[in-house]
Amino acid sequence: MHELSIVSSVVDSVIESLEKYPGARVVEVRLRVGALAAVVEDSLQFCYELAARETPLEGSRLVVKIVPVMVHCAACGRDGELENLQSFRCPYCGEPAGDVRAGREMEIEAVEIEEAEKSAAG
């Protein structure tokens, strides 16, 4: 299980991105994770709570959007969504299709934050 190292990288990157927003609190972190990325959402959620503890991310939501696997078929030239990960075949013509065009992503898409109130003078 490498989900803890993955969410630790997420927490570090989010903290880095908060430098421009001093005092901000994180409400939600949105990830895009490919169905072929070898991570389990439950484990991500569980590890996220641990990794977020005592950081500006503590108590925030982790939203994981799963990106389906898209393959390009050399035989018929089309891109299609893989129906199951146990068979890399073109959904249209059934020929073997190993050219993966999407579904391996592991990306932080966006972070929702609550900014600290600016003072009246500022």
Place this chain on the structure above:
Amino acid sequence: MTTRIVELRQGILKKNDELARELRGRFTAAGVLVLNLVSSPGTGKTAFLERTLRELRAGGARVAALVGDLETDNDARRLAASGAPVRQINTHGICHLEAEMVGRHLESWDGVELGALDYLFIENVGNLVCPSSYDLGERIRVALLSVTEGEDKPLKYPTLFNSADAAVVTKMDIAEAVGFDRDAALSNIREIRPGIRIFETSAKTGAGMAEWLGYLKEQRG
């Protein structure tokens, strides 16, 4: 309070990916072919690699190996019997190798210069899940599967088998004794990775090694 959405669109493993890209550049510039060997624990990566190192050396090639394990340097000692320079990476609980570990161990490896090598093998920690996410800068990722593991393993671990450039079936010498269904295993590997090169080998008898060594030579170009 004002709520704001900050768009990041940034790879989670960005640091690893950047380091891996840097390593790949160095490997290419040095003219060394780097392979990352991945399998379950017990597939026989070490025995296969030891034979590979020995045969490559006998043919005059300059080879070295990095070997990852959670603890102990047992595998490094086994591989060193081939006569090749070998360095152990202990991950102390981490279930995969990362580009940073590879870079750090290369940096401080006395007597081993990338430019003086033809092949560098990286034996990953035995694990069929986590190593697939971490690029080590290798040119070729090799997935290994032994005849004792069940022919459906590629279907159970599609992420890893799909990311491999070559597959090696090990322990072919006991295939018959364990009732290995060769056709099913090969067709399952191809179902996950159409067109992949598959080598059926035995580190014990040397079966299939000639084809494997031929492939390495061809990849070095």
